[in-house]
Amino acid sequence: MKKYDFSKIEKKWQGEWKKSGIYEPSLKSGKTAKRKPFYNLMMFPYPSAEGLHVGNMYAFVGSDIYGRFKRMEGYDVFEPIGLDGFGIHSENYAIKVGMHPLAQSKISEKRFYKQLEMIGNGFSWNERVETYNPNYYRWTQWVFIEMWKRGLAYRKKQAVNWCPSCKTVLADEQVVGGACERCSSKVIKKELEQWSFRITRYADKLLKNLDHIDWSERVKIAQRNWIGKSEGTEIEFKISNSTKTLKVFTTRPDTLFGATYMVVAPEHEIISNFKFQISNYNEVEKYVKASREKSEEERVENKEKTGVELKGIKAINPANKKEIPIFAADYVLSGYGTGAIMAVPAHDERDFDFAKKFNLPIVVVISNGKTSESLTEAYIGDGELVNSGELNGLSVEDAKRKITNYVGGKFTTQFRLRDWVLSRQRYWGAPIPMIYCEACARLGMGEQKEMPGWYAEKEKNLPVLLPKVKEFRPKGKDESPLASVKSFYKVQCPVCKNDARRETDVSDTFLDSAWYFLRYPSVSDTKHAWNNSITKQWLPVNMYIGGAEHSVLHLLYSRFVTMVFKDAGLIDFEEPFTRFRAHGLLIKEGAKMSKSKGNVVNPDEYIKRFGADTLRTNLMFLAPFEQGGDFRDAGLIGVARFIERVWRLGQTVIEKKNKKPLCERAIHKAVKKVTEDIESLQYNTAISALMICLNEIEGKEVSVKEFELFLQLLAPFAPHITEELWSELGNKKSIHISGWPTYDPKKIIEENFMLVVQINGKVRATVDARRGINENDAKTMALGLETIKKFINNSEIKKVVFVPNRIINFVV
RNA sequence: GCCCGGGUGGUGAAAUGGUAGACACGAGGGACUUAAAAUCCCUUGCUGGUCAAACGGCGUGCCGGUUCGAGUCCGGCCCCGGGCACCA
Numbered sequence: 001m002k003k004y005d006f007s008k009i010e011k012k013w014q015g016e017w018k019k020s021g022i023y024e025p026s027l028k029s030g031k032t033a034k035r036k037p038f039y040n041l042m043m044f045p046y047p048s049a050e051g052l053h054v055g056n057m058y059a060f061v062g063s064d065i066y067g068r069f070k071r072m073e074g075y076d077v078f079e080p081i082g083l084d085g086f087g088i089h090s091e092n093y094a095i096k097v098g099m100h101p102l103a104q105s106k107i108s109e110k111r112f113y114k115q116l117e118m119i120g121n122g123f124s125w126n127e128r129v130e131t132y133n134p135n136y137y138r139w140t141q142w143v144f145i146e147m148w149k150r151g152l153a154y155r156k157k158q159a160v161n162w163c164p165s166c167k168t169v170l171a172d173e174q175v176v177g178g179a180c181e182r183c184s185s186k187v188i189k190k191e192l193e194q195w196s197f198r199i200t201r202y203a204d205k206l207l208k209n210l211d212h213i214d215w216s217e218r219v220k221i222a223q224r225n226w227i228g229k230s231e232g233t234e235i236e237f238k239i240s241n242s243t244k245t246l247k248v249f250t251t252r253p254d255t256l257f258g259a260t261y262m263v264v265a266p267e268h269e270i271i272s273n274f275k276f277q278i279s280n281y282n283e284v285e286k287y288v289k290a291s292r293e294k295s296e297e298e299r300v301e302n303k304e305k306t307g308v309e310l311k312g313i314k315a316i317n318p319a320n321k322k323e324i325p326i327f328a329a330d331y332v333l334s335g336y337g338t339g340a341i342m343a344v345p346a347h348d349e350r351d352f353d354f355a356k357k358f359n360l361p362i363v364v365v366i367s368n369g370k371t372s373e374s375l376t377e378a379y380i381g382d383g384e385l386v387n388s389g390e391l392n393g394l395s396v397e398d399a400k401r402k403i404t405n406y407v408g409g410k411f412t413t414q415f416r417l418r419d420w421v422l423s424r425q426r427y428w429g430a431p432i433p434m435i436y437c438e439a440c441a442r443l444g445m446g447e448q449k450e451m452p453g454w455y456a457e458k459e460k461n462l463p464v465l466l467p468k469v470k471e472f473r474p475k476g477k478d479e480s481p482l483a484s485v486k487s488f489y490k491v492q493c494p495v496c497k498n499d500a501r502r503e504t505d506v507s508d509t510f511l512d513s514a515w516y517f518l519r520y521p522s523v524s525d526t527k528h529a530w531n532n533s534i535t536k537q538w539l540p541v542n543m544y545i546g547g548a549e550h551s552v553l554h555l556l557y558s559r560f561v562t563m564v565f566k567d568a569g570l571i572d573f574e575e576p577f578t579r580f581r582a583h584g585l586l587i588k589e590g591a592k593m594s595k596s597k598g599n600v601v602n603p604d605e606y607i608k609r610f611g612a613d614t615l616r617t618n619l620m621f622l623a624p625f626e627q628g629g630d631f632r633d634a635g636l637i638g639v640a641r642f643i644e645r646v647w648r649l650g651q652t653v654i655e656k657k658n659k660k661p662l663c664e665r666a667i668h669k670a671v672k673k674v675t676e677d678i679e680s681l682q683y684n685t686a687i688s689a690l691m692i693c694l695n696e697i698e699g700k701e702v703s704v705k706e707f708e709l710f711l712q713l714l715a716p717f718a719p720h721i722t723e724e725l726w727s728e729l730g731n732k733k734s735i736h737i738s739g740w741p742t743y744d745p746k747k748i749i750e751e752n753f754m755l756v757v758q759i760n761g762k763v764r765a766t767v768d769a770r771r772g773i774n775e776n777d778a779k780t781m782a783l784g785l786e787t788i789k790k791f792i793n794n795s796e797i798k799k800v801v802f803v804p805n806r807i808i809n810f811v812v
Numbered sequence: 813g814c815c816c817g818g819g820u821g822g823u824g825a826a827a828u829g830g831u832a833g834a835c836a837c838g839a840g841g842g843a844c845u846u847a848a849a850a851u852c853c854c855u856u857g858c859u860g861g862u863c864a865a866a867c868g869g870c871g872u873g874c875c876g877g878u879u880c881g882a883g884u885c886c887g888g889c890c891c892c893g894g895g896c897a898c899c900a
Contacts, residue, residue, distance in 0.1 A: 176895095176896095177896085177897085217816085218815095218816055218817070218894095218895090221815065221816060221895095222815085222816080222895065222896080224815095225814090225815065225816095225895085225896060226896080228896095228899065230899075230900085232900080248900080249899095249900070250900060251900065252900080263900090305898085329898095330898085331898045331900095332898080332899095332900075333898075333899065333900090335899090336899045336900080337899075337900065340900095341900050342900085343900090344900090348900070349813090349898085350898050350900075351900085353898090414899075414900090415899095416899050548894085548895085549894095549895090551895085552895095552896095584817095585893095585894085587893095621824090621825095621835085621836075622824060622825085622836095623824070623825070624825090627817080627818085629824070629825090630824075632823090632824080632837090634823075634824080634836095634837055634838075635823095635824065635836065635837055636837095637836095637837075638835090638836045638837055639836080641836095641851095642836085644851095684824095684825075684826090684835085685825095685826070685834090685835080687835080687836095688825090688826075688834070688835040688836075689834095689835085690835095691835055691836075692834080692835065695835090754831075756830075756831050758830085758831090758880080758881070760880070760881085761830090761879090761880055761881035761882095762881085763830095763831050766831065787867090798880090799880060800880090801830090801880050801881075803830060806830055806831095807830050807831080807881085809830085809880055809881065810880085811880045811881095
């Protein structure tokens with residue numbers, strides 16, 4: 001019998017597939033072609049580390065299986081791949097290995113594409129995208145300009161997240177628990193002028209659309225939380241002896257009578273506006289400075305409240321007209337609401353802590369059985385209003401409405417979501433295509449009134465090429481290394497022709513990946529970011545599979561960018577990904593795979609030892625795909641045996657060429673199960689169904705037709721071996737475009753089944769019964785059993801529960 | 813603290829409210845072999861019982877409930893993994 005030489009077979013078919021182009025869809029004809037387009041997308045990798053690890057492969061194979069399934073179902077599947085190679089991650093790696101990022105990118109590219117080929121995915125290789133490639137980032141820059149044109153890109157001095165180790169600004173979404181997402185250094189706040197995108201303008205739509213898109217629920221929940229909508233009231237507090245007011249946002253206006261003091265964020269403008277009225281201004285200034293220098297983590301770690309009173313000014317509670325003190329404290333955030341709050345210590349935990357520490361009055365206004373004196377913690381719950389004048393006796397809900405109207409408050413909505421800070425003070429990214437002219441700025445000239453002096457680079461001048469420079473390392477001077485490259489930044493003002501300066505920051509990597517799915521099918525179009533006719537046929541993406549860690553980064557940014565393009569009339573859909581599924585995390589010995597832990601598994605050696613087909617199938621077999629699991633060598637051997645057995649059975653089938661179908665039921669059962677399981681990404685049970693099927697048909701006289709059906713079911717998981725056996729059986733066309741098997745429900749039904757006989761819900765016997773047996777016959781049959789007779793023992797049968805084709809239960 | 817997952821044999825896991833542990837790994841036993849590897853067959857939740865069995869009891873993190881019947885539904889708790897976190 002011929003030996004199963006997987007490395008030869010896999011190499012052979014990978015070559016054949018490339019040659020025949022079976023994974024290249026007809027992008028241009030798309031919908032007019034016989035096969036319907038299906039855009040099957042997976043998240044492209046950062047080519048930064050030593051190569052793909054088995055966790056990447058897990059994600060890609062899981063996505064590929066779905067794509068292969070759809071292709072066999074008759075869709076024209078587009079499954080592109082590329083490299084998200086711009087950005088800090090890749091740059092840091094290049095620095096670490098002492099290479100220039102550009103040179104390193106070429107090395108990584110080769111290695112990654114080779115590895116990606118080895119895993120046997122049905123990639124559409126002709127449409128690769130590398131984000132660091134000028135003919136790609138040219139359009140990333142164009143995207144920036146489109147944002148700018150619509151007033152969605154702006155530059156502003158603001159407190160931003162700064163990573164002292166990466167020496168750059170980070171977006172809110174890139175700060176994880178007060179630390180840098182990439183290097184885990186503590187992030188500090190810095191006042192800098194930065195480019196941002198107004199993603200907050202789309203907060204409502206980003207939230208609302210979540211209700212109708214077919215995405216993994218956990219990702220939708222993460223986005224909902226991140227966007228963080230809360231409904232409340234804006235109330236103005238008068239400042240004594242002043243015409244100025246202090247505005248607050250609160251979700252609990254009903255507790256207004258309990259507001260015994262106010263707090264503003266250290267950055268609040270009231271501090272400088274009342275500089276001369278604040279008698280302890282020096283002390284206040286000291287506090288403001290200290291809190292600014294605190295790292296995010298220090299603020300988070302230390303929940304002990306700090307603050308300082310703004311002595312000399314008071315606010316007036318509009319409900320009871322009492323004068324109350326104003327504090328500055330860093331537990332109030334400048335970026336949320338109005339940056340100021342009314343503090344109700346009796347009914348807010350944070351205010352309670354602060355009031356206790358600073359000895360401030362606590363007034364209970366929602367009845368909860370405690371008095372203001374006996375309260376030991378803030379009461380957040382519902383109740384009837386007390387100590388609240390006319391509001392007494394009202395419910396929380398009624399009081400909210402009444403008091404808001406009474407004090408002239410405004411019902412508003414606040415979002416937790418912040419604008420997307422886009423500038424990065426690094427080298428390896430797409431230069432932001434903007435030009436600043438001081439002369440024009442002085443005259444108030446520029447493309448946008450609120451930002452004098454700024455001009456977007458002309459489209460014909462794109463790309464603004466990233467110059468190849470020796471000094472590419474971050475300098476830590478709040479500016480990019482490009483700020484020292486005169487030939488890069490020195491330009492002529494496009495309007496007044498005076499000397500002008502090009503923006504030297506580069507854009508966040510997440511801008512590169514926010515629109516790449518639009519580029520893939522249109523890579524051949526050199527004149528546009530995307531080709532309208534192709535885009536109409538192929539987008540939005542039908543199925544997107546990727547990691548849940550991108551819930552509030554890439555997946556949110558992509559939705560935002562898509563919405564902007566839709567509103568601009570550039571595309572005709574609003575959501576980029578019709579379906580999104582988050583795969584689980586592949587871990588190793590209970591821990592996340594990471595280089596620092598030294599538990600990264602390289603797939604190459606496994607492919608070498610067992611073959612890609614075995615590794616693919618094993619990865620999908622070890623646990624439910626959407627749950628993830630622990631990668632161990634142990635299970636591999638089981639799958640390797642299974643694949644070997646398929647090979648041996650294949651050889652017998654080829655030799656004997658049986659025509660008579662003898663295994664129909666086993667095969668049809670497998671068709672049903674595998675079809676349903678792949679559609680719902682339950683690959684582990686699909687594989688188990690194939691194993692059960694093989695166990696049944698092995699050793700029997702399997703017909704060629706039956707075995708072919710089996711191969712087709714296995715093909716998405718093990719594309720090479722199935723293709724080899726398929727072709728040895730004499731098929732000329734590839735198995736991967738051979739169609740998906742259907743089953744005949746009649747052939748699955750078995751004539752007999754095991755009738756379970758229970759007494760009081762306990763299984764007491766089983767008996768072989770005819771399918772479709774009625775209650776009476778089942779009863780007679782069951783009562784005739786010796787064991788049942790014994791258990792019933794002449795007791796009265798009170799009730800009989802009969803579930804057709806399953807159980808009969810006697811209640812005695 | 814809040815929001816998601818999850819807790820089932822020695823292990824990975826499976827189970828429309830209807831025989832818990834499919835499938836696989838591991839382990840034990842056997843066949844083949846001079847031997848080993850590979851392959852094939854049998855056993856394998858715990859426990860009582862017995863030479864063996866028949867036949868029982870107990871079992872899905874814990875406590876309670878609904879139901880003829882609960883891993884699955886409801887209420888309350890504990891533990892593990894992940895995310896968010898002073899968002900007013």
